[in-house]
Amino acid sequence: MPFPRIVKPQVARRDEFLDVAQRLFAAAGYDATSVNQIIAAVGVSKGAFYHHFQSKEDLLEALACRFAEATARATRDIIEDPTLDAFARLTSFLASMRRHKLDTAAELRAAFEPLFRAENLQLYERTQRAVADVVRPILTRIIAEGVVERTFDTPDPESAAEIILHLMGSNRDLIMALYRTRDRREFERLGDRLLRKLAYLGTVIDRLLGLPEGSIELADAGALRVLACALDGPPTAA
16 A cells, blocks of 8 residues: 655745755755756655746755845844844844854855856846845844934935945955865965955945944954865865
């Protein structure tokens, strides 16, 4: 007598596809993992996959959104903490985003490395929009509360949040070069350049929010070293 077919709720099935894809990407990489392998690992029909995702690229976008949502959940206590002013909530939120990226560095590398290739600009932009849709409302709320507290001075909190996200996403070319290089000295040179750019972007955000220069710190040399190790280490010298 055949076993009854297990029918999972749509949300649970979609999450199962994402869980399996993330595991397979971490083991073999995005490029080496096919849709058929994901379907086989889940143990469902192709129709079930295409009910949730139009393509592997669509699945990758959903994974990016899920990482962003996980970051948002991790910062919920910060956002809701009544003892923190808006500046403390903003800096804690940005630090929490960096920390979550470090904690999931191996998974991020395996899943999202293709986004930093020249030929995948459109896919990169799709995932950036998906992430921004999750993070923008949180930033907007923090900035708006800061305006009310007179911690921040900006006439349009939503536009300010959008600009901040655009600035933080403007490092694709540098990150792409970091992924490409196989020379240690070049890796370190590019890493230093990225840190300098992040330091400058911090001052731009200071001005955008009416803060004293040096208030927002985005550059983190320690985090870059940890990230390099988590991504299988920096390239070895030739």
